[in-house]
Amino acid sequence: MINRPLDLDAVQAFIHIAELGSFTHAADAMRTTQAAVSLKLKRLEERLGCRLVERTPRYVQLSAQGAAFLEHARELLEVHDRALTVFAGARQRLTIGISDHVAGPELPALIARMNAQDPQLLIEIRIGSSGDLLQSFDRRELDTVIVRLHAGRSDGEILTEEKFGWFAAPSWQHRADEPLPLATLAEPCGVRVMAGQLLDAAGISWTEIFVGGGVTAVAAAVTAGLGVAALAARMLPFGAVDVGPKLGLPDLPRLPVLLHSRVKDGRPRDALSALSAAFRSAVRG
Missing domain, CATH: 3.40.190.10 (Periplasmic binding protein-like II)
Incomplete structure (x- = not known):
């Protein structure tokens, strides 16, 4: 029988760990240290009398008790937030x-x-x-x-860095006697400027074949086989390939x-x- 109230900060730490799959990311979300998050979880587990999270060197996984507690933990914080809202006035x-x-x-x-x-x-x-x-x-x-x-x-x-590549549809083929066709974002776009400067410095002839008002439009042009785009891999639909090495295009930096x-x-x-x-x-x- 639990005769003391749960620490809401510890419950929040557990939810962050469960949803983000990482003590480090949970610490970022709570603006604290990984050690502090670990201590909060340890105290919560001691209070509940069971292990909530299984830790391995490669990943974080909820235990059976942790998975069962997660929904209750979310409900607890939702009730807490609703109680505070009564006195919070206008939304921020x-x-x-x-x-x-x-x-x-x-x-x-x-x-x-x-x-x-x-x-x-x-x-x-x-x-x-x-x-x-x-x-x-x-x-x-x-x-x-x-x-x-x-x-x-x-x-x-700096939140993170991402590697960019020269992406095209798997079936797309470049004709060696023609300028490299590029799909780009409309100005102003720093990535567009960087890509053009790198190609110019490498002596590679290129031309804009498509200008999109957003990355979604540029990705669609790539998928349609219009040409190549300088993008981060997560922005492209599944199946797009980096043709940079094959075509001898200049390396794009981590941005x-x-x-x-x-x-x-x-x-x-x-x-x-x-x-x-x-x-x-x-x-x-």
Whole structure:
């Protein structure tokens, strides 16, 4: 019989571990250390009298008791949040800009993760180019932006880095006597500029065959066999191949994803920390 109340921070730590599959990512989401998260979980397990998480050198997995407790843990925090909402007044708003080269297929899951962190927070997300979003951020139209490294900017917190490649449809063939056909994003796009500069420096003739208003449109052009695009692998539909080595194209660098934010504390910062941790987990796999 449990005769003392559960520590809600420890319950939250357990949920983060379960959903993110990592003590490190859970620590990121809670803005604390891995050791602190481990201690919270240990105390929760001691309070419940069972092991909730099985740890191995390669992965984190819920035990049978942990899997059974997870839904109850979520319900407990939801009831807690609803109780606080009665006294919270108007919803707080968090306005986030995410670069089109960063927002990938994981975006719905990331939004769901933020909502789970704070269902009463009003979240507004805008998708655009890194340059445009940074300008909006500097004008204080956005609270936070998650963007690619932008020329002339050295600020921001690095969330992760991603390797880019020259992707094409499996059936696409390049005619050696023709310029390399590129599918790109419309200006301004830092990746578009970088790709063109690298090709020029390597003495490779190229031409834009398709200009899309978003990465989804560029990926569709690649899938349709129009040409090659410089993109991160997670942005492409399954089956696209990196033709860079085969065609002797210049190596594309690992490009950082940076977080710029004026949000320092409170509920919006907690939600933003959950988003950052989930994003790192999604990109690194």
